[in-house]
Amino acid sequence: MKPIYNVAGVLALLLGILGLFLPLLPTTPFLLLASWCFARGSDRLHRWLLSHRVFGEYLRNFEAGRGIPLKAKILATVMLWGSLLLAMRRFYDTGSPVIPTLLALTGACVSIYLWRFLPTLRLDPAKR
Missing domain, CATH: 1.10.287 (Helix Hairpins)
Known part of the structure; x- marks a missing residue:
């Protein structure tokens, strides 16, 4: 099951990055989905995403319930x-x-x- 979560996480991450450049494609929901998938599929990928210099702080705050x-x-x-x-x-x-x-x-x-x-x-x- 972990490989499925990782593939879904990578796809969500790619869609989130595309959302930075395409106006009707949302970035945040895809990044949240990627984080959720990586949390279930790969500790390493999840840590990488949470420590990312652009997305990390927002995702950490969201996951901690701070908004x-x-x-x-x-x-x-x-x-x-x-x-x-x-x-x-x-x-x-x-x-x-x-x-x-x-x-x-x-x-x-x-x-x-x-x-x-x-x-x-x-x-x-x-x-x-």
Whole structure:
């Protein structure tokens, strides 16, 4: 079972990295999935991801239940809704309201989770 977790973790990590460059592909959920997979498949890969200079701190804080910084929540919300609004407009022009409605519902659910259930990390004033 561990090799399956490792393959899934690598695929999730690759999709997360692609998400840095492609506007409609989310980065954070794929990185969280990669971390979850690596935690079950390989201690070495999990430690590597948690110590990564770009992603590590966010993943460690999330896994410890401390949440994510306010700045990251704001950026995630702006990027999410910017991408969704562009996609909704494109699909709305086709005449069918089904896809824009599903996109809006998905955005609302993600936003509610992000702002209501995911803790906001309080940064140490010395690190600002």
